[in-house]
Amino acid sequence: MRLKALKKNLVKKGKLPYLITDLVNIRYCTGFSGSYGCLLVDGERTYFISDSRYEEYARSLLGDDVTFVLQKKSLPEALKKLLGGIGAQRLNLEEHNLPLSMFMQLKKELPDTELLPAGDEVNLLRMCKDDSEIELIRKAVRIADDCFRHILRIIKPGVREWDIYVEIDYFYKKNGCRRTSFDSIVASGKSSSMPHYSTSMTKRVNSGDIVMIDMGCEYEGYNSDLTRTVFVNSVDAEFKNIYTTVREAQERALSVIRPGISAGSCDGTARRIIKDAGYGGAFGHSLGHGVGLEVHELPALKSGGTAKLKKNMVITVEPGIYLPEKGGVRIEDMVLVTDNGVEILTESPKELFIL
Amino acid sequence: MRLKALKKNLVKKGKLPYLITDLVNIRYCTGFSGSYGCLLVDGERTYFISDSRYEEYARSLLGDDVTFVLQKKSLPEALKKLLGGIGAQRLNLEEHNLPLSMFMQLKKELPDTELLPAGDEVNLLRMCKDDSEIELIRKAVRIADDCFRHILRIIKPGVREWDIYVEIDYFYKKNGCRRTSFDSIVASGKSSSMPHYSTSMTKRVNSGDIVMIDMGCEYEGYNSDLTRTVFVNSVDAEFKNIYTTVREAQERALSVIRPGISAGSCDGTARRIIKDAGYGGAFGHSLGHGVGLEVHELPALKSGGTAKLKKNMVITVEPGIYLPEKGGVRIEDMVLVTDNGVEILTESPKELFIL
Numbered sequence: 055m056r057l058k059a060l061k062k063n064l065v066k067k068g069k070l071p072y073l074i075t076d077l078v079n080i081r082y083c084t085g086f087s088g089s090y091g092c093l094l095v096d097g098e099r100t101y102f103i104s105d106s107r108y109e110e111y112a113r114s115l116l117g118d119d120v121t122f123v124l125q126k127k128s129l130p131e132a133l134k135k136l137l138g139g140i141g142a143q144r145l146n147l148e149e150h151n152l153p154l155s156m157f158m159q160l161k162k163e164l165p166d167t168e169l170l171p172a173g174d175e176v177n178l179l180r181m182c183k184d185d186s187e188i189e190l191i192r193k194a195v196r197i198a199d200d201c202f203r204h205i206l207r208i209i210k211p212g213v214r215e216w217d218i219y220v221e222i223d224y225f226y227k228k229n230g231c232r233r234t235s236f237d238s239i240v241a242s243g244k245s246s247s248m249p250h251y252s253t254s255m256t257k258r259v260n261s262g263d264i265v266m267i268d269m270g271c272e273y274e275g276y277n278s279d280l281t282r283t284v285f286v287n288s289v290d291a292e293f294k295n296i297y298t299t300v301r302e303a304q305e306r307a308l309s310v311i312r313p314g315i316s317a318g319s320c321d322g323t324a325r326r327i328i329k330d331a332g333y334g335g336a337f338g339h340s341l342g343h344g345v346g347l348e349v350h351e352l353p354a355l356k357s358g359g360t361a362k363l364k365k366n367m368v369i370t371v372e373p374g375i376y377l378p379e380k381g382g383v384r385i386e387d388m389v390l391v392t393d394n395g396v397e398i399l400t401e402s403p404k405e406l407f408i409l
Numbered sequence: 410m411r412l413k414a415l416k417k418n419l420v421k422k423g424k425l426p427y428l429i430t431d432l433v434n435i436r437y438c439t440g441f442s443g444s445y446g447c448l449l450v451d452g453e454r455t456y457f458i459s460d461s462r463y464e465e466y467a468r469s470l471l472g473d474d475v476t477f478v479l480q481k482k483s484l485p486e487a488l489k490k491l492l493g494g495i496g497a498q499r500l501n502l503e504e505h506n507l508p509l510s511m512f513m514q515l516k517k518e519l520p521d522t523e524l525l526p527a528g529d530e531v532n533l534l535r536m537c538k539d540d541s542e543i544e545l546i547r548k549a550v551r552i553a554d555d556c557f558r559h560i561l562r563i564i565k566p567g568v569r570e571w572d573i574y575v576e577i578d579y580f581y582k583k584n585g586c587r588r589t590s591f592d593s594i595v596a597s598g599k600s601s602s603m604p605h606y607s608t609s610m611t612k613r614v615n616s617g618d619i620v621m622i623d624m625g626c627e628y629e630g631y632n633s634d635l636t637r638t639v640f641v642n643s644v645d646a647e648f649k650n651i652y653t654t655v656r657e658a659q660e661r662a663l664s665v666i667r668p669g670i671s672a673g674s675c676d677g678t679a680r681r682i683i684k685d686a687g688y689g690g691a692f693g694h695s696l697g698h699g700v701g702l703e704v705h706e707l708p709a710l711k712s713g714g715t716a717k718l719k720k721n722m723v724i725t726v727e728p729g730i731y732l733p734e735k736g737g738v739r740i741e742d743m744v745l746v747t748d749n750g751v752e753i754l755t756e757s758p759k760e761l762f763i764l
Contacts, residue, residue, distance in 0.1 A: 088605065107605055107693070147509070154504040154512045154526060171509060220582040227575040230610055232592060250443065250462055255585055338462070 057083050057100060057119065060179055064095060064146075069172045071096040071137070072146040075156070078347050079148070079176035081275065085115050092129060093120075096140055103132050129156070130163030137167060146172035174352075181344055181352050182366040187276060188390065191345065191368055194231075194278035195388050195399045197271050201225045202282060202402045209265055209409055211286060215240040216255040218267070226271040235270030235277040235349035242266075246283065247382040249339055249374065261287040264381040270349055277349040279370050280400055281386035284407040293383065296333070296375045297406050300383045303327040303373040304404075307341060308389065311371070311396045317359030324373040325357065333375045342370035345388060367391040368399070412438050412455060412474065415534055419450060419501075424527045426451040426492070427501040430511070433702050434503070434531035436630065440470050447484060448475075451495055458487050484511070485518030492522060501527035529707075536699055536707050537721040542631060543745065546701065546723055549586075549633035550743050550754045552626050556580045557637060557757045564620055564764055566641060570595040571610040573622070581626040590625030590632040590704035597621075601638065602737040604694055604729065616642040619736040625704055632704040634725050635755055636741035639762040648738065651688070651730045652761050655738045658682040658728040659759075662696060666726070666744065666751045672714030679728040680712065688730045697725040700743055722746040723754070 060083060064070050074080055074093040081087050083095075084102060088111065091104035103123045104112055113122050125132040137145065145164070147157070149171035160169060183191065204225050205218055218240045226234055241251040242259045246266040259265060263286045270279040283297065307324040321341040328337045340356035345368050353361040355369060363369075369391070374384030387400035415438060419425050429435055429448040436442050438450075439457060443466065446459035458478045459467055468477050480487040492500065500519070502512070504526035515524060538546065559580050560573055573595045581589055596606040597614045601621040614620060618641045625634040638652065662679040676696040683692045695711035700723050708716040710724060718724075724746070729739030742755035 087607075149509040149513065152509045154502065154507045154509055157509045157512075158504065158526060171513060220579070223582050224575070224579045227578050232607075237587060252442075252587075 055184070056179070057095070060176060061095060061097070061100075063175055063179065065097065067175075069146045069170075069175065071140065071142050071144075072172060072175065073133070074148060074176060076148055076151045076176070079180070082176060082180055082347055084117075084120060086112055087275065088112070094133070094136060096142070098140075101136055103129065103136070128159070128163075130159045133160070134163050137164065142167065144168040144170055146170050148172070148174060148176070150174050150177070177352055180346055182364050183346060183368050183390075184366070187346060188366070188368070190274050190276035191278065191388070191390075192399060194271055194273035194276050195280070196401075197226065197229050197231060197273060198269060198278040198280040199401045200229065201269065201271070202267070202280060205267070206284070206407070206409065209259060209284065209286065211259055211261045211263075213259050214255070215242055215245075215253045215257050215259065218265075219253045222267075222269050229271075231271040231273055233272050235272050235279060238270075239268040240265070241382075244379055244381055247376045247378050247380060249376060249382070249384070259286055264289075264293060264383070266382060266384060268384070268386070272349075275347055277345050277347070279345055279349055279372075279386060279388060280402060281372055281384045282402055282404075282407075283383045283385065284409055286409050289406065289408055293381065294406065295331075296377075296383050299328060299331040299333065300373050300375055300385050301404060303337075304371055304385050304387070307371050307373065308387075308396055308398065311363060311369075311389065311391060312394055313363055313365050313391060315363050317353050317355045317361045317363065318357060320363070320371075321355050321357050321359060324371075328373060328375060336375045336377060337373060338376060339374065342372050342386075344369050363391050365391055365393055410539070411534070412450070415531060416450060416452070416455075418530055418534065420452065422530075424501040424525075424530065426495065426497050426499075427527060427530065428488070429503060429531060431503055431506045431531070434535070437531060437535055437702055439472075439475060441467055442630065443467070447488075449488070449491060451497070453495075456491055458484065458491070483514070483518075485514045488515070489518050492519065497522065499523040499525055501525050503527070503529060503531070505529050505532070532707055535701055537719050538701060538723050538745075539721070542701060543721070543723070545629050545631035546633065546743070546745075547754060549626055549628035549631050550635070551756075552581065552584050552586060552628060553624060553633040553635040554756045555584065556624065556626070557622070557635060560622070561639070561762070561764065564614060564639060564641065566614055566616045566618075568614050569610070570597055570600075570608045570612050570614065573620075574608045577622075577624050584626075586626040586628055588627050590627050590634060593625075594623040595620070596737075599734055599736055602731045602733050602735060604731060604737070604739070614641055619644075619648060619738070621737060621739060623739070623741065627704075630702055632700050632702070634700055634704055634727075634741060634743060635757060636727055636739045637757055637759075637762075638738045638740065639764055641764050644761065644763055648736065649761065650686075651732075651738050654683060654686040654688065655728050655730055655740050656759060658692075659726055659740050659742070662726050662728065663742075663744065663751055663753065666718060666724075666746060667749055668718055668720050668746060670718050672708050672710045672716045672718065673712060675718070675726075676710050676712050676714060679726075683728060683730060691730045691732060692728060693731060694729065697727050697741075699724050718746050720746055720748055
């Protein structure tokens with residue numbers, strides 16, 4: 055199904071044969087989740103090239119419309135034979151992840167083939183999820199929600215950020231996640247003002263601290279992404295106001311998301327609320343991003359983003375306000391774009407929590 | 410120190426200015442462990458380019474000999490200004506990890522600059538470890554040894570491969586590792602014949618099973634890699650013989666490793682023992698690899714490898730024999746190349762264990 059949709063696009067755009075080297079894109083098209091291989095999509099057939107380690111696995115996996123090709127020496131050599139057989143004079147490439155060294159090898163081995171950077175066709179296709187993908191994403195989101203409920207119990211003065219990090223990790227793995235979507239962020243006190251904080255192994259949560267937690271898990275290849283910000287014992291008036299502002303910014307953004315709206319417009323809606331509340335410079339990242347086989351994928355919900363949202367996109371909506379040397383608040387949900395709005399997938403509560 | 414050594418090499422080879430885009434190489438040269446930036450090494454000075462998110466962190470980290478350059482629009486634009494200021498007409502690049510799309514952007518933005526793929530100079534330098542690196546690697550190896558001792562207690566009939574995977578993960582994190590070096594492999598029974606097995610969430614260990622465990626952890630950026638193969642309740646004569654053969658192959662390889670020997674020769678020593686025992690086709694991967702900031706780095710101890718081993722390289726020695734539909738045995742240690750031989754860093758026992 056996915057390969058068929060891809061081929062249709064490639065035919066329309068005159069981009070055959072098309073070489074897929076991004077392993078996530080290969081997984082999307084074929085189900086193959088090994089660490090080495092590439093996929094050559096042509097009008098007539100599709101070829102999956104890999105080495106002997108993956109032959110048995112790949113053959114058992116690939117449908118009737120994909121031929122397994124055993125790479126004996128090198129990828130360029132295998133491709134050369136294949137392209138010769140097809141009689142192709144050009145090869146369309148995914149330039150976003152092809153290392154320059156591999157491009158140079160291809161150029162050398164295929165001197166008579168025109169190599170054309172052809173854009174991220176599979177990544178574009180991946181933006182809208184099919185039913186089976188939405189099911190797996192729902193499951194990944196549910197595990198993250200369960201995990202957040204679980205760790206709420208251990209956030210208290212004296213606990214290390216690291217203890218919370220380890221517990222998140224353990225919960226995810228015990229509940230069937232092969233890996234986390236990224237290194238979880240547990241940022242307490244002033245550290246919560248740094249959106250790219252690296253969780254400390256020594257720092258302890260204090261009474262009066264903000265604790266911001268950004269955590270996601272991978273379930274059967276699909277990711278989730280969840281941020282909540284809670285307060286320990288107390289919250290001051292400024293951060294109470296900031297929390298309310300971030301929450302309102304998120305709610306307003308959620309209220310405008312629907313098919314046809316531009317990514318930049320969604321970002322702008324949230325950004326305006328934050329600016330109007332007097333925190334214009336304090337929301338330094340974009341509103342959100344697509345989530346699927348990768349935790350960060352297209353579309354980018356960023357300032358000026360022209361991509362139009364479509365039904366069955368799964369995106370994050372995560373405004374934040376960060377005050378250096380004071381702290382930060384971010385609230386992040388995952389949502390599914392529906393026929394005429396959104397379904398909020400994340401179920402973790404968003405009231406201001408004082409633990 | 411590391412930058413100085415690199416610059417010396419680059420001057421000798423006429424490769425200045427040299428652009429480092431591999432984040433691991435940047436970490437090696439500067440200590441910067443963020444997710445975005447590049448390093449331009451020139452004769453006079455070195456420039457670290459990153460965006461505003463990392464400005465404060467980078468400035469606090471970089472020594473006097475490195476200038477922080479704030480990227481305002483794009484990397485090519487920042488580079489253009491910088492190269493204009495230096496008066497450089499050529500730019501040496503790390504082709505192994507530069508995406509073709511970035512190369513194309515650089516070409517477009519710097520039409521008058523010659524862009525030269527210049528080889529992996531930092532990766533070559535990283536092969537020999539300095540004292541501080543060896544200390545961190547020792548620590549990562551020690552944690553893996555402790556973890557192996559810990560999980561030996563839970564390997565028994567009825568336990569899921571996944572339970573062991575989760576426990577390895579939890580032990581590593583609790584003991585100060587931010588992440589594992591790779592998804593741990595816990596392969597029981599026939600599955601142990603697949604060197605790239607993905608640990609099952611449902612499969613349980615049975616009496617009479619082989620259990621092969623390949624597990625590594627990252628400690629303050631440095632990795633470890635450890636494989637042991639144990640037997641549950643019993644071992645048959647064939648696998649007892651295989652185990653003895655793999656162990657002998659490893660010991661013979663360890664006995665020849667010293668500065669000056671070629672990587673291919675080490676591999677050949679182990680391979681010959683395995684072939685002579687009648688398992689010539691059953692050792693399908695190479696003998697080992699370097700370990701440091703990455704769990705797989707140079708040198709490659711592979712058949713025909715011409716790289717010469719040097720003092721202070723840290724490598725794995727991991728022969729194996731794999732019989733499809735039956736099972737496999739691999740024994741992997743990490744070793745440090747010394748003045749006249751090796752120091753085996755791994756301390757986990759290698760006797761045949763029947764649990």
